[in-house]
Amino acid sequence: MADDRNSAVHLSAEVFAMSLGDDSEREDFELGSDGVEEDVEDDSDDEELMVTLGFVQAVEEPWKMARQHFPCKIGGTPAWLDPINIPEGDNTQCGICDNPLGFLMQVYAPIGIDDVGYREEVFHRSLFLFVCPNMACLQQDQHHQLKKSPERPCRSVKVFRSQLPRTNRFYDYDPPSRDSSPATEAVPVCTWCGAWKATSVCGGCKQARYCSRVHQLAHWRGGHDSFCRVVQAELASNKQESELKFVQNPENSTTDAVRTMVQGVITRVTDTLLKSGIANAISDKIWPEVELIVGEEEDSMPSDAINTSRNPQQLLQDYEIRRENNGEEFTATDMEDVEESSREQQNWAAFQARLAGAPDQVLRYCRAQGAKPLWPSLEGQPKQSDITPCFNCGGPRIFEFQLLPQLLYFLQVQNETDNDSLDWATIAVYSCAASCNKSDSTCEGYVEEFAWVQLAVS
Amino acid sequence: MAERGGERGGFGRGFGRGDRGDRGGRGDRGRGDRRGGRRGAKRDEEEKWVPVTKLGRLVKDGKIKSLEQIYLFSLPIKEHQIVEFFLGSALKDEVMKIMPVQKQTRAGQRTRFKAFVVVGDNNGHVGLGVKCSKEVATAIRGAIILAKLSVIPVRRGYWGNKIGKPHTVPCKVTGKCGSVTVRLVPAPRGSGIVAARVPKKVLQFAGIEDVFTSSRGSTKTLGNFVKATFECLLKTYGFLTPDLWRETRFSKSPFQEFTDFLAKPHKISVVEDVEKTPVY
Numbered sequence: 001m002a003d004d005r006n007s008a009v010h011l012s013a014e015v016f017a018m019s020l021g022d023d024s025e026r027e028d029f030e031l032g033s034d035g036v037e038e039d040v041e042d043d044s045d046d047e048e049l050m051v052t053l054g055f056v057q058a059v060e061e062p063w064k065m066a067r068q069h070f071p072c073k074i075g076g077t078p079a080w081l082d083p084i085n086i087p088e089g090d091n092t093q094c095g096i097c098d099n100p101l102g103f104l105m106q107v108y109a110p111i112g113i114d115d116v117g118y119r120e121e122v123f124h125r126s127l128f129l130f131v132c133p134n135m136a137c138l139q140q141d142q143h144h145q146l147k148k149s150p151e152r153p154c155r156s157v158k159v160f161r162s163q164l165p166r167t168n169r170f171y172d173y174d175p176p177s178r179d180s181s182p183a184t185e186a187v188p189v190c191t192w193c194g195a196w197k198a199t200s201v202c203g204g205c206k207q208a209r210y211c212s213r214v215h216q217l218a219h220w221r222g223g224h225d226s227f228c229r230v231v232q233a234e235l236a237s238n239k240q241e242s243e244l245k246f247v248q249n250p251e252n253s254t255t256d257a258v259r260t261m262v263q264g265v266i267t268r269v270t271d272t273l274l275k276s277g278i279a280n281a282i283s284d285k286i287w288p289e290v291e292l293i294v295g296e297e298e299d300s301m302p303s304d305a306i307n308t309s310r311n312p313q314q315l316l317q318d319y320e321i322r323r324e325n326n327g328e329e330f331t332a333t334d335m336e337d338v339e340e341s342s343r344e345q346q347n348w349a350a351f352q353a354r355l356a357g358a359p360d361q362v363l364r365y366c367r368a369q370g371a372k373p374l375w376p377s378l379e380g381q382p383k384q385s386d387i388t389p390c391f392n393c394g395g396p397r398i399f400e401f402q403l404l405p406q407l408l409y410f411l412q413v414q415n416e417t418d419n420d421s422l423d424w425a426t427i428a429v430y431s432c433a434a435s436c437n438k439s440d441s442t443c444e445g446y447v448e449e450f451a452w453v454q455l456a457v458s
Numbered sequence: 459m460a461e462r463g464g465e466r467g468g469f470g471r472g473f474g475r476g477d478r479g480d481r482g483g484r485g486d487r488g489r490g491d492r493r494g495g496r497r498g499a500k501r502d503e504e505e506k507w508v509p510v511t512k513l514g515r516l517v518k519d520g521k522i523k524s525l526e527q528i529y530l531f532s533l534p535i536k537e538h539q540i541v542e543f544f545l546g547s548a549l550k551d552e553v554m555k556i557m558p559v560q561k562q563t564r565a566g567q568r569t570r571f572k573a574f575v576v577v578g579d580n581n582g583h584v585g586l587g588v589k590c591s592k593e594v595a596t597a598i599r600g601a602i603i604l605a606k607l608s609v610i611p612v613r614r615g616y617w618g619n620k621i622g623k624p625h626t627v628p629c630k631v632t633g634k635c636g637s638v639t640v641r642l643v644p645a646p647r648g649s650g651i652v653a654a655r656v657p658k659k660v661l662q663f664a665g666i667e668d669v670f671t672s673s674r675g676s677t678k679t680l681g682n683f684v685k686a687t688f689e690c691l692l693k694t695y696g697f698l699t700p701d702l703w704r705e706t707r708f709s710k711s712p713f714q715e716f717t718d719f720l721a722k723p724h725k726i727s728v729v730e731d732v733e734k735t736p737v738y
């Protein structure tokens with residue numbers, strides 16, 4: 001009985017059927033391969049863990065980008081979860097060039113009951129990712145992310161996490177309705193970037209606020225210089241007059257029209273900030289705002305993943321037909337030593353194959369014990385010791401999500417300039433496993449997390 | 459507790475599995491399904507391509523005019539869609555061989571399949587890909603992609619009179635891999651490809667009609683023959699023949715080219731035509 005089964009197995013192996021061996025590897029009997037060949041495709045870990053994907057979609061309903069709706073978005077201005085205790089000072093700046101960081105994306109990522117680090121009091125949870133738009137800083141950052149000795153290495157990529165309990169002073173207990181506005185006001189943010197807390201005010205008009213000198217200069221050159229004087233004059237003369245006065249005087253109509261327009265703009269800007277929960281930014285350097293949609297990863301490979309080539313099945317059939325008609329064209333000895341690609345290439349091919357199911361994905365989220373990011377290249381991967389422990393509580397960090405280079409395509413990052421445009425292979429974000437609070441007493445505030453950047457190997 | 463604003467209350471719209479009593483699962487499932495539905499429908503493959511590398515983004519934008527521009531600067535091509543973008547339907551592919559390879563494991567033998575695929579457009583581009591995998595279809599698919607990534611430009615010339623189209627290698631070239639050296643020698647029309655089976659296939663797909671080959675070295679390792687042949691073909695473009703004696707006007711790398719273009723918007727920059735196929 002047993003013999004029959006064994007011989008059946010051998011026979012079937014010869015007729016192109018798969019044998020059901022297990023994965024223990026000893027000697028490698030394969031001809032022509034270089035050393036022990038590991039199957040780069042066998043990612044048994046990742047097969048079991050469910051990965052959630054993020055896709056880019058144009059903003060269809062702008063009200064959803066407000067902070068009381070807990071958005072997941074890319075670009076634009078950050079919808080701070082905790083609107084009062086926004087990061088400030090050094091945290092807002094690139095560690096290398098000291099310019100304020102640009103807001104790249106944010107995710108609303110609560111922790112489920114079955115997940116690592118679940119606690120009753122952590123209901124809302126968001127992560128915010130900031131990147132310095134200067135590519136030179138990103139390249140320098142590669143050295144800094146390896147350093148572990150200083151308390152906080154100076155990075156050009158920073159991630160902040162914020163969490164709140166369900167009953168908090170900023171938001172209602174229940175899910176908000178469409179027209180709702182946030183319960184409390186936000187701290188005023190910089191008029192230029194709309195991201196960071198405004199620490200200084202324009203000396204001229206006292207209306208525009210800035211987070212840093214850099215942005216004040218940028219706004220001044222970007223149009224505020226002409227506006228500022230008009231606003232100054234308007235405010236000086238407007239002490240007794242009512243707000244929106246429309247004078248039908250032909251000689252003064254233009255100046256009055258400008259005044260009312262300016263006044264209207266100022267009041268509108270401050271109103272939207274307070275009432276809707278969305279901050280506006282004037283800068284044109286910020287990334288375009290898009291929404292981040294959640295999707296599931298499909299397991300199966302698409303059947304027609306290849307463009308101009310015919311179906312593998314068709315090719316196989318052609319091959320079989322040729323074999324039947326003409327006999328075997330190439331023998332095994334002919335093909336031996338035709339080398340397979342290097343391990344780096346194989347890893348890249350496996351990476352692309354994994355993306356093939358959803359080629360427009362930009363984010364991969366998997367926060368679970370043993371989750372690993374999908375690395376595009378073999379070199380530049382962090383070791384376990386490279387992932388620093390949490391700055392706040394000292395506990396270990398686990399992988400949470402990673403950004404893929406397709407995002408650069410959707411953001412229409414200008415590619416033309418030589419080394420100036422942002423380019424990365426992946427950015428992997430590691431967060432505190434326990435999802436600790438900023439301080440013992442309250443949940444509020446932002447904790448800085450760790451981002452590992454892998455640059456594209458050229 | 460009524461959920462106002464539909465399922466988009468913001469609670470649970472995010473990425474974590476923050477299941478709470480209010481909502482039954484993720485509010486975005488509708489969108490997730492829609493994505494799945496879209497994927498099932500037939501779509502234009504090229505539209506679907508989202509480039510992952512900088513070169514890919516440049517190609518998708520249309521900033522690079524031809525594959526030759528990429529070869530000129532030896533930029534590594536990491537996305538097979540780039541090759542498809544330029545060569546398109548002219549690229550033919552063929553499975554050369556499917557070989558089962560066996561690995562000894564504790565519980566018997568583990569069989570995998572090694573697929574060899576050659577792609578070429580019979581007009582100066584050829585590539586060879588090898589992939590080993592548990593299933594035949596996966597191996598073939600992987601081999602096709604690898605073959606496209608390894609596409610090289612092949613220069614052709616004449617043996618004697620320059621009439622008709624180029625049909626053979628432009629000169630005697632030799633390539634070495636391991637201990638094997640392969641020498642390609644121009645042949646008159648009608649000679650056909652005089653070579654061993656595998657290099658013959660490769661040369662056919664490259665568009666070479668007549669060539670004499672001669673090999674030296676440990677001929678048992680005929681496999682290295684293929685790599686040596688590839689080296690040879692690559693060298694065809696490195697050989698300076700009289701028709702290339704005209705001084706080369708160096709052009710800028712695609713990455714650098716547009717720096718100057720953007721720096722001076724008022725001047726119209728002249729994009730160097732890099733596709734200088736030899737003029738006979």
